[in-house]
Amino acid sequence: MRGLDQRGLMRAAWPAWLRRVVIWFLPLAFLAVFFFLPLVRILAFGLDLGAVSPGNLRIAFETLGFTIFQATASTLLTFLLGIPAAILFARYTFPGKSLLRAITALPFMLPTVVVAAGFSALLGPRGWLNLTLERLLGLPTPPILFTGTLGAILVAHVFYNTTIVIRLVGGALAALDPRLGQAASSLGASSRVTWWRVTVPLLRPALLAAALLVFLFDFTSFGVILLLGGPSFATLEVQIYVQALQMLDLPLAALLSLIQLLCTVAFSFLYTRLTARVRIQTAPRSLEVNTGRSWTLRQRWFVGSMVPALTAFFVLPLLALPLRSISRLDADRGERGYVRATLTTDYYSELFVNRRDSVFYVPPATAARNSLIYAMATVVLSLVMGFPAASALARPGRLERFLDPILILPLGASAVTLGLGFILAFGRWLASPWMVPIAHTLVALPFVIRTLQPALATVPQRLRQAAAALGASPFRVWQTVDFPILRRAVLSAAGFAFTISLGEFGATLVLSRPDYPTIPVAIYRFLAQPGGLNYGQAMAMATLLMVLTTAGILLIEKVRLPGMTEF
Amino acid sequence: MKQLLIACVLLLSACNARPAAPAALTVMTHDSFSISEGVLKTFETANNVTVTFVKSGDAGAALNKAILSSGSPLADVLYGVDNTFLTRALEAGIYESYASPALSGIPPEFQLDPGHFALPVDYGDVCVNYDKAYFSAHALTVPATLEDLSRPEYRGLLVTENPASSSPGLAFLLATVKHFGDPGYLGYWKDLRANGVVVVDGWETAYYTNFSGSSGRGPQPMVVSYATSPAAEVMFAESPLTDSPTASITGADTCFRQVEFVGILKGTTQPELARRFVDFMLSAGFQADVPAQMFVYPVLPGVALPSEFTKYAQVPAQPASLDPQAISAHRDDWIKAWTEAVLH
C-alpha cells in the first residue's frame, strides 16, 4: 500500500512521462526478465530454417487447425453455461449461493489427473453413470462414450473455465447499475432487447476479456487433451511437448512455439482493438437495489433450473474423489458391475505415515502449508505487478495501447518451450523456490490485470476531482474514493492469483525441488505408482485440497468489507 | 519499489547461496526417483555433503533439460536416462566418463556404454499385466505371446500407452519391433488395432482409468505396465492381500527391458563428490533400497529383494532388448510410423 501512496504523491509532482515510466517499470521488467528473455533464448537456440519442411508444416497446420477449432468450440460452450451462471450469481440470492460459487472455482485448482479421475469415475466406461444405465436398460456395452472423445475435451474445458466467465462477467454484471435495465424496460424494451442492446454492450469489456482468457486457456490446453482426449487429439502445446521432450526435435518444437506465439499475439491485438472503442464510466452502484426482490415465474424457473444444473455439473464429477477417498473396495477385481465397498479412513491416516521411509515423503500439513505459502506469494507478486499496470491501462495512452496485448502473451505462450527457455536463461537459479511463485505470477498476471482494469476505469474522474477539490491529499483520494470501489476487484483479482497458484499453472516452467512439495505434487507422487493404497491416498489428498480451497474461497468472501456489494 | 526489487534479488540470491560446509551436491532426476532417508543419510554423513535433488519431469524431459544446460549444468549428477534415450544422451556429450570401481560387480549385460559415461543403476521390465479375476471369471486363457494378443477372444481387452508421450508405451512398441522386425511390427500393430487395442496418452490413465485390475476398475483387463506392478499391488493394497490381483505375461519378447543410468554431468564443480555419489548408487546399500523405493531391480546381483518381489513379481526369462544405437537411430521413425498406423 505504501507504494501506492508514493504513486499518489508522484501524480502531483512528477511529469507525466516519468510517472508512466515508474508505473510500468516493475511489470515490464518482470515480463522482460521472466518471459521475453527465456523465450528469446530458446527460440534463438531452437529455431532452424531446416525445420520449415513441407512435412513439418503439414503437422503444424493440421495441429493449429484442430487447436483453434477445439478452443473456439470450448469457448462458445463455456459461455453458454458461464453467462447464465454469471447472471445467476450476480442477480439472485438463494441459499447455498456462496458455497456453489466456491465449488465452481474448484476445478481450476485441482490437478488435471484428479479431474480426469473424477470424470472417469462418473462418465468413464466403468463409471457409475454407464453402469447404472447398463443395469437399468439391460445394455451389453456402456451407452456413453466419454473418455477419448472430442466431447470429453470440450466438457472438461467448460468444467475448468466456467469460473472465469462467472468471475469476470458476473463481477461486471453485479456492478452494473440495475436502473439502466429498468430504464430500458420503461422504454418498451423486453428483457431480451434490454439484454442485447443495453447489458451486452455495457458488459463488452468483461465479455471480451473473459472470452480472450478462456480462449487462450483452451488454446494452450495440455493436460486435458492428454488425459481425457487421448492420443488421437493433439493441440499445439501437446505437439510441442511430444516434439521437444519425447522426440527431442527442438527445431520443430521451436517452430510450433513460434506459430502458437504469433497466434496469441494476433488474438491479443484483436482483443485490444475490439476493446479500444469502448470506454464506459459507470457510477458505483448504490447498495439497496435488487436485493430481496420478489421473483416472477420466469425468474423462479431460471433459478430453479440453473442451481441444480450447476450443482450437478460441478459436484458430480468431483464427488467421486471424496467418496473414493473413504471407501475400501473388494480385494478381488475383474470387470464386475457390483463392487462391495466398505468405509475406511485408512487413506487419510496413511497420509501421515512415511511407510517407505522415503526422503520425498511429505506430511499433508506440510504440503498444504507449502501450497498456501506459494499461493500467498503469488497473490502479493501479481498484485504488486498488476495494480500499476491495470491503473495505467484504465486510462490508456498510446503506450498503453501498445503494451496491453503484450501483457497477455504469457498466457498464450507454450509453457513447455518457455520452461526450456528458463533453463537457458537462469541455469541453476531455476531450482530456487522463488521461481515457483514467479512462474505462477506469469500466468496470474493477465488475470489480475483484466480483473482490476475495468474497476479502475470505473472510478469516476469527477469523484476524484471532487475529492481533490475538497483538499484531499492524493493518498486520501485513493483511500476514500478509489479503494472502496476497488475492494471487490482487488479481492477478486487476489482470488484468481490464489487459485491459479494452487492449481499450479505454469509449474512446468520450473524444476521442482522436492524440499518444498505442494499438494498437487503429492497427488502426482501417489498416482505414479500402482496399488490401491496409493490410489486412495491420492484421492484423500485431492479431497483435502478441495476442502482447503473451498474453505479458502469462502473465507475470502467473508472478509468482504462493509459496503461491498453482493457478488 | 527499488527497495522491493533489491529485496527480491537478495532473497533470490539468498536461496541460492550455499553454505561453505558441508559441501553441496545437486542430483537431477526424473520424477519417479525415490530414496530412503536412512540410506541417503549414510552418504551425506560419510562425505559431509548435503544432497539436493532436482526433479525434472519424465526421463525425456530430464534429459532434454540436461542437454539444454550442457556446459553449465543445472546439477552435478543426472540419474534417469534409460536405454531408449542412452545414445541420444551420449551423442549430446552431456556426461563425463567415469569408470567406477563399483562397475566390476555389475553384469556386463547392463553395461551398455563401453565408454562409461553412463553407468547402469537399475532395470525393470515393461510387460503386459492382466487382471486375474477377469480371466478366471470369463474362463479365458491368459495370452502367452505377442501374437496371441491379436486373437479375436482378446478383442478390446488391451490398453497400452502412446509411445510418443509415455515411456512404457515406447518400451512396448520396441518389444514388438524386436519381435517382428521393421517393418513387420507395423503389420502386427494394424492387427492389434483391428482387434480393438485401446491407446491412451499416459501410464496413469492406462493403469488407473482403463485397467480393470487396478483400484480404478476400468474396462480393459490387460494393460502395458511393469513386471513389478503386481508386487506393488500387494505392498500398497487397500486391505491385506495374500495374492496379487494382477500378474504379468512373461513370454518370449512380451516384455521390454529398461535399464536406467546415472552419469556425471560435464562441467560439474564437484567432480570428486559426484564420483562418490555414483559409486554410492552402485553400492550395495543404495542398490538394496532400489526395489522398494522405485519398483525396479538393482543391477547389482545378490542384493536381497523384498518378499513381495520374489513372491508376486515375475522376471521374464527372455525379455526383448534392442541395441541403444538402433533405438536412437530409428525411434522417431518408428513412433511416426506407429502413429500413422494406429492412430490415423
Added chain:
Amino acid sequence: MLELRDIHKSYEQQPLLRGISFRIAGSETVCLLGPSGSGKSTLLQIVAGLEFPESGSVLWDKVDLASTPPHLRDFGLVFQDYALFPHLDVYDNVAFGPRTKGWPPSRVAERVAEVLDLVNLNGFEHRSVTDLSGGEQQRVALARALAPQPRFLMFDEPLGALDRSLREQLLEELRAVLARTRIPSLYVTHDQDEAFAIGDRILILHEGRIFRQGTPESISADPGSAWLAEFLGLGNVIPGRMLAAHRVKTDFGTFALPCKHKHRPGEAVHVLARFRPVSRGALIRGVVRDVIFQQERYRVVLDNSLRVDLPREPRKGSRIAIQLRLECLGSDAAA
C-alpha cells in the same frame, strides 16, 4: 386513467405500504411526497411493474396490469441518477424507445429532434452522455422518457442530485413540458417546495398510507396535523392543551381557537403558528436571539424558540411584539 387499489408491500418483514389507493386522471400531475424511507420509490416501482405488490392492484383504464410486464406498460420513467445508457450518445439514448417500438428511422429522427427541441438540447445529438453536466443529463433523460410518447410518466426524485438554482430552472421547464405534452404523471419527491411547484395534486405518504391528499393550496392552507405541518415546514408547531370548547392553553398563553374535531377538555393538541405575522392575530412577545437573512425577509429566532419572518431586520436582543395567526392542528404527535 391510472388507478391503484389497496396496495400492500413489506420490506424485510416490515410493512412498508399498508393499503395505498389513488387515481390519476386526465393530464394531471400528481406528486407523491413523503420523507425518505416512506416507500415512495417502491410504490413507483410497483406502478412501473418492476416490483410486485403483495396484495392490491394497479389498473390502467380499468384494466388490471398485473400480467403486463414493465416494457409493455407504456409508462415513461425518469430516475434521480438519470440512468442514461453510457455506451450510447444523446441521439441514441433518446431514440432508444422509439426504436424498440419499431418506428421507421425517419419517424425516429423526427421525434428525437422534436423532444430534444422540447428540452432545449438541439445540437447535442452526438455528444457523449458522460460528458454532459448533471442538468443536461437530466434533460436527456426527460427527452428519452418522452420520445416514445408514453401514456403515463413517472419521476423518481428527478432533481435530487442537482443544485438549487438548476433545480428551480429545470422545475419550470418540466412544468412547461408537462403542460404542453398533457401526459398524466406521478412525481415522487421528498422536497415539499418541488412538490408544491409541480403537483396539481399532492399525496402525502406517511407510515405506509396516503396520509393526506389535495391541491398544494388546500394542504398548505389546512395541514390538519402536527406531523404534516412540521414535515412541510409551514410554521411553528406548539403543543397545547384543551381547556374547554375552542380554548387552548399553550406556553404562550391561552387562545380561542376553532378546532375541527371535538376534543375533550384536558386533551393534548397542537397549534400551528405560521411564520408570517398578520395584522390581527394572537399577540406574541419575545427577545430576538438570532436573525437569519433569507431572500426579501428575515427569519427571526426568539428566546422562546418561536420563529417568525419579518420584512425588516430587528436588532439582536431587542424585545418585539407581533401578531401571529394560530390554527388548531388536532391531537396527533408532531414528527
